[in-house]
Amino acid sequence: MKRISLTQHLIEQQRLHNKIPSELRLLIEVVGRACKSISHAVGKGALGEVLGSAGSENVQGEVQKKLDVISNEILLEANEWGGHLAAMASEEMETIHRIPNRYPKGEYLLMFDPLDGSSNIDVNVSIGTIFSVLKAPDGMTEPSEKDFMQPGTRQVAAGYAVYGPQTVLVLTTGDGVHCFTLDREMGAWVLTQKDIQIPADTKEFAINASNQRHWFPPVKRYVDEMLAGTTGPRGKDFNMRWIASMVADVHRILNRGGIFMYPADAREPEKPGKLRLMYEANPMAFIVEQAGGAATDGNQRILDIQPEKLHQRVAVFLGSKNEVERVTSYHKE
Ligand code: AHG
Ligand code: MN
Ligand code: MN
Ligand code: MN
Numbered sequence: 001m002k003r004i005s006l007t008q009h010l011i012e013q014q015r016l017h018n019k020i021p022s023e024l025r026l027l028i029e030v031v032g033r034a035c036k037s038i039s040h041a042v043g044k045g046a047l048g049e050v051l052g053s054a055g056s057e058n059v060q061g062e063v064q065k066k067l068d069v070i071s072n073e074i075l076l077e078a079n080e081w082g083g084h085l086a087a088m089a090s091e092e093m094e095t096i097h098r099i100p101n102r103y104p105k106g107e108y109l110l111m112f113d114p115l116d117g118s119s120n121i122d123v124n125v126s127i128g129t130i131f132s133v134l135k136a137p138d139g140m141t142e143p144s145e146k147d148f149m150q151p152g153t154r155q156v157a158a159g160y161a162v163y164g165p166q167t168v169l170v171l172t173t174g175d176g177v178h179c180f181t182l183d184r185e186m187g188a189w190v191l192t193q194k195d196i197q198i199p200a201d202t203k204e205f206a207i208n209a210s211n212q213r214h215w216f217p218p219v220k221r222y223v224d225e226m227l228a229g230t231t232g233p234r235g236k237d238f239n240m241r242w243i244a245s246m247v248a249d250v251h252r253i254l255n256r257g258g259i260f261m262y263p264a265d266a267r268e269p270e271k272p273g274k275l276r277l278m279y280e281a282n283p284m285a286f287i288v289e290q291a292g293g294a295a296t297d298g299n300q301r302i303l304d305i306q307p308e309k310l311h312q313r314v315a316v317f318l319g320s321k322n323e324v325e326r327v328t329s330y331h332k333e
Contacts, residue, residue: 006032006169006180006189017175019156024173027084027108027133028157032169032189034078035129035161036182038071038114042127042163051122059094059311060276065121068092071114071129085110086136087143089310091279096145096310108156109134109148111279116160117245126164128247132283133157145310148278152303158283160247168192170251172290177254198293199257202320204239206249207261214265218298218330222261246275250284250318254291259319259327263298272297272315277307281314294324298331 004012010028014020020028041050054064072092079085083104088097089111099105110133117127134150136143159171167182169189179193205226207219215223230236241258243249249260264272275281285295285302295302295318302314317324 001191001194004191006171006191009178009180009191010173013173013175017173019175020173023084023106024108024133024156026082027079027106027110028159028171028173030078030082030084031075031110031112031131031159032180034075035167035169036187036189037074037078038067038129039161039163039167039182041070041074042067042121045124058092060091062118064092065115065118067121067127068115068118075112075114075129075131079110082106084108086140087147088112089145089148089278090114091276091311096143096148098143107136109136109143111148111283113276113279116247116280117243120243120245125243125245126162126248127245128160128162128164130160130247130280130283131158132279132286148310149307151306152277152282152285155282155286155303158286160250160283160287162245162247162251164248168251170196170254170287172287174290177287177291179254196254196291198254198288198291198320200292200321202253202257202259202323203234203237204241204252204256204258205261205323206241206243206253206258206319207263208242208244209240211265211267214267215263216265218327218333219261219263219265221330222327246280246284250288253293253319254287257320259323260316261327262316264315271313273313275313275316277302277305277312277314278310281316281318284316285318288318292321293319294321294328295319296324296328298328 010025084106091113112131169180176195180189181192262273297315
Protein backbone atom coordinates (compact mmCIF):
# COMPACT_ATOMS: atom_id res chain seq x y z
CA MET A 1 0.00 0.00 0.00
CA LYS A 2 1.22 3.49 -0.86
CA ARG A 3 2.29 5.13 2.40
CA ILE A 4 0.38 8.40 2.61
CA SER A 5 -0.10 10.75 5.55
CA LEU A 6 -3.36 11.42 7.39
CA THR A 7 -3.48 14.85 5.72
CA GLN A 8 -3.13 13.43 2.20
CA HIS A 9 -5.72 10.72 2.97
CA LEU A 10 -8.23 13.31 4.18
CA ILE A 11 -7.65 15.55 1.16
CA GLU A 12 -8.04 12.58 -1.21
CA GLN A 13 -11.21 11.45 0.61
CA GLN A 14 -12.55 15.00 0.28
CA ARG A 15 -11.88 14.90 -3.48
CA LEU A 16 -13.51 11.46 -3.78
CA HIS A 17 -16.52 11.84 -1.52
CA ASN A 18 -16.79 15.59 -0.88
CA LYS A 19 -17.66 14.84 2.76
CA ILE A 20 -14.75 16.33 4.67
CA PRO A 21 -14.97 20.12 4.62
CA SER A 22 -11.71 21.83 5.55
CA GLU A 23 -13.00 22.65 9.06
CA LEU A 24 -13.68 18.93 9.69
CA ARG A 25 -10.29 18.02 8.22
CA LEU A 26 -8.66 20.53 10.59
CA LEU A 27 -10.63 19.03 13.53
CA ILE A 28 -9.49 15.49 12.72
CA GLU A 29 -5.87 16.57 12.32
CA VAL A 30 -5.96 18.47 15.63
CA VAL A 31 -7.37 15.39 17.40
CA GLY A 32 -4.69 13.30 15.67
CA ARG A 33 -2.00 15.66 16.98
CA ALA A 34 -3.48 15.49 20.50
CA CYS A 35 -3.40 11.67 20.36
CA LYS A 36 0.30 11.87 19.45
CA SER A 37 0.87 13.96 22.59
CA ILE A 38 -1.15 11.51 24.70
CA SER A 39 0.83 8.61 23.23
CA HIS A 40 4.02 10.40 24.23
CA ALA A 41 2.77 10.95 27.79
CA VAL A 42 1.54 7.33 28.08
CA GLY A 43 4.90 6.06 26.84
CA LYS A 44 6.79 7.75 29.68
CA GLY A 45 5.15 5.48 32.27
CA ALA A 46 6.94 5.57 35.61
CA LEU A 47 9.55 7.94 34.19
CA GLY A 48 7.04 10.67 33.61
CA GLU A 49 4.92 11.09 36.74
CA VAL A 50 1.86 9.96 34.73
CA LEU A 51 0.93 6.78 36.59
CA GLY A 52 -1.37 6.24 39.53
CA SER A 53 -4.39 8.05 40.84
CA ALA A 54 -5.12 11.75 40.45
CA GLY A 55 -6.89 11.62 43.82
CA SER A 56 -10.14 12.96 42.33
CA GLU A 57 -13.42 11.39 41.24
CA ASN A 58 -15.25 11.94 37.94
CA VAL A 59 -18.96 12.25 37.26
CA GLN A 60 -19.06 8.46 36.68
CA GLY A 61 -18.05 7.90 40.32
CA GLU A 62 -14.69 6.54 39.15
CA VAL A 63 -11.40 7.52 40.82
CA GLN A 64 -9.56 9.43 38.10
CA LYS A 65 -6.09 8.30 37.05
CA LYS A 66 -3.46 10.98 36.38
CA LEU A 67 -3.56 10.05 32.70
CA ASP A 68 -7.36 10.49 32.59
CA VAL A 69 -6.83 14.10 33.63
CA ILE A 70 -3.66 14.69 31.56
CA SER A 71 -5.21 13.34 28.36
CA ASN A 72 -8.40 15.33 28.96
CA GLU A 73 -6.33 18.53 29.33
CA ILE A 74 -4.35 17.73 26.17
CA LEU A 75 -7.55 17.35 24.12
CA LEU A 76 -9.10 20.53 25.55
CA GLU A 77 -6.01 22.66 24.93
CA ALA A 78 -5.45 21.26 21.43
CA ASN A 79 -9.03 21.96 20.32
CA GLU A 80 -9.84 25.34 21.92
CA TRP A 81 -8.06 27.77 19.58
CA GLY A 82 -8.68 26.30 16.11
CA GLY A 83 -12.08 27.87 15.44
CA HIS A 84 -13.56 24.54 14.29
CA LEU A 85 -15.55 23.69 17.44
CA ALA A 86 -18.60 25.09 19.21
CA ALA A 87 -18.13 22.94 22.32
CA MET A 88 -16.66 19.72 23.69
CA ALA A 89 -17.81 16.99 26.09
CA SER A 90 -15.74 14.35 27.85
CA GLU A 91 -16.10 11.34 30.13
CA GLU A 92 -13.95 13.28 32.58
CA MET A 93 -16.06 16.47 32.71
CA GLU A 94 -19.51 16.70 34.31
CA THR A 95 -20.91 19.10 31.73
CA ILE A 96 -19.98 20.52 28.34
CA HIS A 97 -16.90 22.69 27.80
CA ARG A 98 -17.63 25.80 25.76
CA ILE A 99 -14.94 27.49 23.63
CA PRO A 100 -13.52 30.50 25.56
CA ASN A 101 -14.69 33.86 24.19
CA ARG A 102 -11.14 34.84 23.15
CA TYR A 103 -11.30 32.18 20.41
CA PRO A 104 -13.52 31.91 17.29
CA LYS A 105 -16.25 29.29 17.32
CA GLY A 106 -16.98 26.63 14.70
CA GLU A 107 -19.84 24.36 13.74
CA TYR A 108 -18.70 21.04 15.24
CA LEU A 109 -19.27 19.36 18.58
CA LEU A 110 -16.49 17.03 19.79
CA MET A 111 -17.02 14.29 22.41
CA PHE A 112 -14.28 12.08 23.75
CA ASP A 113 -13.21 9.44 26.18
CA PRO A 114 -9.71 10.84 26.61
CA LEU A 115 -8.23 7.73 28.15
CA ASP A 116 -10.09 4.45 27.62
CA GLY A 117 -9.08 1.41 29.67
CA SER A 118 -7.84 3.32 32.71
CA SER A 119 -7.64 0.15 34.81
CA ASN A 120 -4.81 -0.94 32.48
CA ILE A 121 -2.66 2.21 32.78
CA ASP A 122 -0.51 1.07 35.73
CA VAL A 123 0.07 -2.42 34.36
CA ASN A 124 1.29 -1.40 30.89
CA VAL A 125 -1.58 -2.92 28.90
CA SER A 126 -2.90 -1.19 25.74
CA ILE A 127 -5.16 1.82 26.40
CA GLY A 128 -6.55 4.47 24.08
CA THR A 129 -8.65 7.51 23.22
CA ILE A 130 -12.11 7.47 21.60
CA PHE A 131 -13.74 10.47 19.87
CA SER A 132 -16.97 11.34 18.11
CA VAL A 133 -17.89 14.40 16.02
CA LEU A 134 -21.36 15.90 15.53
CA LYS A 135 -22.43 19.06 13.73
CA ALA A 136 -23.90 21.75 15.95
CA PRO A 137 -27.64 22.25 15.25
CA ASP A 138 -28.39 25.05 12.75
CA GLY A 139 -29.01 28.37 14.38
CA MET A 140 -27.38 27.34 17.66
CA THR A 141 -25.99 30.38 19.48
CA GLU A 142 -24.87 29.40 22.99
CA PRO A 143 -24.10 25.62 23.00
CA SER A 144 -25.82 23.58 25.70
CA GLU A 145 -25.97 19.90 26.61
CA LYS A 146 -29.17 19.45 24.59
CA ASP A 147 -27.27 20.30 21.37
CA PHE A 148 -25.24 17.12 21.94
CA MET A 149 -28.38 14.97 22.26
CA GLN A 150 -28.23 13.68 18.68
CA PRO A 151 -28.45 9.97 17.69
CA GLY A 152 -25.25 8.27 16.55
CA THR A 153 -26.45 8.27 12.94
CA ARG A 154 -25.74 12.03 12.97
CA GLN A 155 -22.00 11.58 13.58
CA VAL A 156 -19.82 13.04 10.81
CA ALA A 157 -16.63 11.38 12.04
CA ALA A 158 -15.48 8.97 14.73
CA GLY A 159 -12.22 7.35 15.67
CA TYR A 160 -10.00 5.86 18.29
CA ALA A 161 -6.32 5.66 19.06
CA VAL A 162 -4.66 2.63 20.64
CA TYR A 163 -1.49 3.27 22.65
CA GLY A 164 -0.04 -0.23 22.40
CA PRO A 165 3.04 -1.90 20.87
CA GLN A 166 2.26 0.40 17.96
CA THR A 167 0.30 3.62 18.31
CA VAL A 168 -2.54 3.50 15.77
CA LEU A 169 -5.38 5.84 14.84
CA VAL A 170 -8.54 4.29 13.36
CA LEU A 171 -10.92 6.70 11.65
CA THR A 172 -14.17 6.86 9.72
CA THR A 173 -15.87 9.86 8.13
CA GLY A 174 -18.65 7.71 6.71
CA ASP A 175 -16.73 6.23 3.79
CA GLY A 176 -15.08 3.16 5.22
CA VAL A 177 -12.67 2.58 8.10
CA HIS A 178 -8.98 3.33 7.74
CA CYS A 179 -6.01 2.82 10.08
CA PHE A 180 -2.93 4.99 10.51
CA THR A 181 0.24 3.96 12.33
CA LEU A 182 2.33 6.59 14.11
CA ASP A 183 5.75 6.95 12.51
CA ARG A 184 7.60 8.11 15.60
CA GLU A 185 10.70 9.24 13.69
CA MET A 186 8.66 11.56 11.50
CA GLY A 187 5.94 12.22 14.11
CA ALA A 188 3.41 11.49 11.36
CA TRP A 189 0.28 9.32 11.07
CA VAL A 190 0.87 7.00 8.08
CA LEU A 191 -1.97 5.13 6.33
CA THR A 192 -1.40 1.40 6.93
CA GLN A 193 -4.87 -0.15 6.38
CA LYS A 194 -7.67 1.04 4.05
CA ASP A 195 -11.33 -0.06 4.06
CA ILE A 196 -11.07 -2.49 6.97
CA GLN A 197 -13.82 -5.16 6.86
CA ILE A 198 -14.91 -7.27 9.87
CA PRO A 199 -15.53 -10.99 9.05
CA ALA A 200 -19.27 -11.67 9.39
CA ASP A 201 -18.69 -14.86 11.42
CA THR A 202 -16.46 -15.50 14.40
CA LYS A 203 -15.62 -17.98 17.13
CA GLU A 204 -14.05 -15.39 19.37
CA PHE A 205 -16.01 -13.48 21.99
CA ALA A 206 -15.20 -10.76 24.49
CA ILE A 207 -17.11 -10.32 27.74
CA ASN A 208 -16.17 -9.80 31.39
CA ALA A 209 -17.08 -13.28 32.60
CA SER A 210 -16.79 -12.30 36.27
CA ASN A 211 -20.25 -10.74 35.90
CA GLN A 212 -21.76 -14.08 34.78
CA ARG A 213 -23.95 -14.60 37.85
CA HIS A 214 -25.68 -11.27 37.12
CA TRP A 215 -26.37 -11.83 33.40
CA PHE A 216 -29.91 -11.94 32.02
CA PRO A 217 -31.01 -15.19 30.22
CA PRO A 218 -30.29 -14.14 26.58
CA VAL A 219 -26.63 -13.44 27.40
CA LYS A 220 -26.32 -16.58 29.54
CA ARG A 221 -27.75 -18.64 26.65
CA TYR A 222 -25.45 -17.05 24.06
CA VAL A 223 -22.25 -17.46 26.11
CA ASP A 224 -23.19 -21.04 27.10
CA GLU A 225 -23.50 -21.81 23.38
CA MET A 226 -20.06 -20.38 22.72
CA LEU A 227 -18.61 -22.35 25.68
CA ALA A 228 -20.43 -25.56 24.66
CA GLY A 229 -17.41 -26.43 22.56
CA THR A 230 -17.78 -29.54 20.39
CA THR A 231 -21.53 -29.81 21.08
CA GLY A 232 -22.16 -26.14 20.29
CA PRO A 233 -22.93 -24.53 16.92
CA ARG A 234 -19.49 -23.02 16.76
CA GLY A 235 -17.47 -26.12 17.55
CA LYS A 236 -14.51 -26.60 19.82
CA ASP A 237 -12.14 -23.91 18.63
CA PHE A 238 -13.90 -20.94 20.20
CA ASN A 239 -11.78 -18.30 21.95
CA MET A 240 -12.54 -15.86 24.73
CA ARG A 241 -10.63 -12.58 25.09
CA TRP A 242 -11.22 -9.66 27.49
CA ILE A 243 -8.60 -6.89 27.60
CA ALA A 244 -10.75 -4.43 29.60
CA SER A 245 -9.74 -1.63 27.21
CA MET A 246 -12.62 -1.26 24.75
CA VAL A 247 -10.26 0.26 22.14
CA ALA A 248 -8.01 -2.84 22.22
CA ASP A 249 -10.90 -5.34 22.10
CA VAL A 250 -12.54 -3.42 19.23
CA HIS A 251 -9.24 -3.15 17.33
CA ARG A 252 -8.79 -6.93 17.55
CA ILE A 253 -12.36 -7.42 16.30
CA LEU A 254 -11.85 -5.00 13.39
CA ASN A 255 -8.81 -7.01 12.35
CA ARG A 256 -9.88 -10.64 12.88
CA GLY A 257 -13.58 -10.62 13.78
CA GLY A 258 -15.25 -11.28 17.12
CA ILE A 259 -18.11 -10.12 19.26
CA PHE A 260 -17.73 -7.64 22.13
CA MET A 261 -20.41 -7.62 24.82
CA TYR A 262 -20.98 -5.34 27.79
CA PRO A 263 -24.59 -6.22 28.68
CA ALA A 264 -26.99 -4.75 31.20
CA ASP A 265 -27.27 -7.10 34.17
CA ALA A 266 -29.38 -7.71 37.26
CA ARG A 267 -27.22 -5.52 39.50
CA GLU A 268 -28.49 -2.18 38.21
CA PRO A 269 -31.16 -2.73 35.50
CA GLU A 270 -31.73 1.04 35.31
CA LYS A 271 -28.04 1.57 34.51
CA PRO A 272 -27.58 -0.72 31.43
CA GLY A 273 -23.97 -1.93 31.66
CA LYS A 274 -20.89 0.25 32.08
CA LEU A 275 -20.21 1.82 28.70
CA ARG A 276 -21.27 5.36 27.83
CA LEU A 277 -23.34 6.04 24.72
CA MET A 278 -22.00 9.40 23.53
CA TYR A 279 -18.23 8.82 23.61
CA GLU A 280 -17.75 5.05 23.68
CA ALA A 281 -20.70 3.13 22.17
CA ASN A 282 -21.70 5.60 19.41
CA PRO A 283 -18.23 6.19 17.92
CA MET A 284 -17.40 2.47 18.11
CA ALA A 285 -20.78 1.55 16.59
CA PHE A 286 -20.20 3.99 13.69
CA ILE A 287 -16.76 2.49 13.05
CA VAL A 288 -17.96 -1.13 13.34
CA GLU A 289 -20.93 -0.57 10.98
CA GLN A 290 -18.67 1.21 8.48
CA ALA A 291 -16.47 -1.92 8.59
CA GLY A 292 -19.43 -4.18 7.74
CA GLY A 293 -20.15 -5.21 11.34
CA ALA A 294 -23.18 -4.60 13.56
CA ALA A 295 -23.76 -2.85 16.89
CA THR A 296 -26.91 -3.10 19.04
CA ASP A 297 -27.94 -2.61 22.65
CA GLY A 298 -29.60 -6.05 22.52
CA ASN A 299 -32.76 -4.48 21.19
CA GLN A 300 -31.96 -1.82 18.55
CA ARG A 301 -29.09 -0.33 16.55
CA ILE A 302 -26.95 1.71 18.93
CA LEU A 303 -26.74 4.47 16.31
CA ASP A 304 -30.55 4.86 16.36
CA ILE A 305 -30.78 5.53 20.10
CA GLN A 306 -32.04 9.04 20.90
CA PRO A 307 -29.73 10.26 23.71
CA GLU A 308 -31.24 11.94 26.78
CA LYS A 309 -28.21 12.49 29.04
CA LEU A 310 -24.59 13.30 28.23
CA HIS A 311 -23.18 10.41 30.29
CA GLN A 312 -25.94 7.87 29.79
CA ARG A 313 -24.90 4.24 29.68
CA VAL A 314 -25.97 1.64 27.15
CA ALA A 315 -25.64 -2.11 26.79
CA VAL A 316 -23.26 -2.96 23.93
CA PHE A 317 -23.13 -5.95 21.55
CA LEU A 318 -20.87 -5.20 18.59
CA GLY A 319 -18.63 -6.88 16.02
CA SER A 320 -19.14 -9.72 13.52
CA LYS A 321 -22.55 -9.12 11.97
CA ASN A 322 -23.94 -12.67 12.11
CA GLU A 323 -23.08 -13.10 15.80
CA VAL A 324 -24.41 -9.69 16.86
CA GLU A 325 -27.66 -10.49 15.02
CA ARG A 326 -27.82 -13.87 16.77
CA VAL A 327 -27.38 -12.58 20.33
CA THR A 328 -29.81 -9.71 19.55
CA SER A 329 -32.40 -12.23 18.33
CA TYR A 330 -32.13 -14.05 21.67
CA HIS A 331 -33.15 -10.82 23.40
CA LYS A 332 -36.30 -10.71 21.26
CA GLU A 333 -37.49 -14.26 21.91
P1 AHG B 1 -12.72 3.90 30.88
O1 AHG B 1 -11.36 3.42 31.29
O2 AHG B 1 -12.69 4.97 29.83
O3 AHG B 1 -13.60 4.26 32.05
O4 AHG B 1 -13.43 2.69 30.11
C1 AHG B 1 -13.25 1.40 30.55
C2 AHG B 1 -14.32 0.56 29.92
C3 AHG B 1 -13.90 -0.07 28.60
O5 AHG B 1 -12.70 0.43 28.08
C4 AHG B 1 -13.73 -1.54 28.91
O6 AHG B 1 -14.21 -2.34 27.87
C5 AHG B 1 -14.57 -1.71 30.16
O7 AHG B 1 -14.60 -0.47 30.82
C6 AHG B 1 -13.96 -2.74 31.08
O8 AHG B 1 -14.90 -2.96 32.09
P2 AHG B 1 -14.53 -3.96 33.29
O9 AHG B 1 -13.47 -3.25 34.08
O10 AHG B 1 -15.84 -4.10 34.04
O11 AHG B 1 -14.06 -5.23 32.69
MN1 MN C 1 -13.76 4.18 28.16
MN1 MN D 1 -11.96 6.89 30.00
MN1 MN E 1 -13.30 5.96 33.21
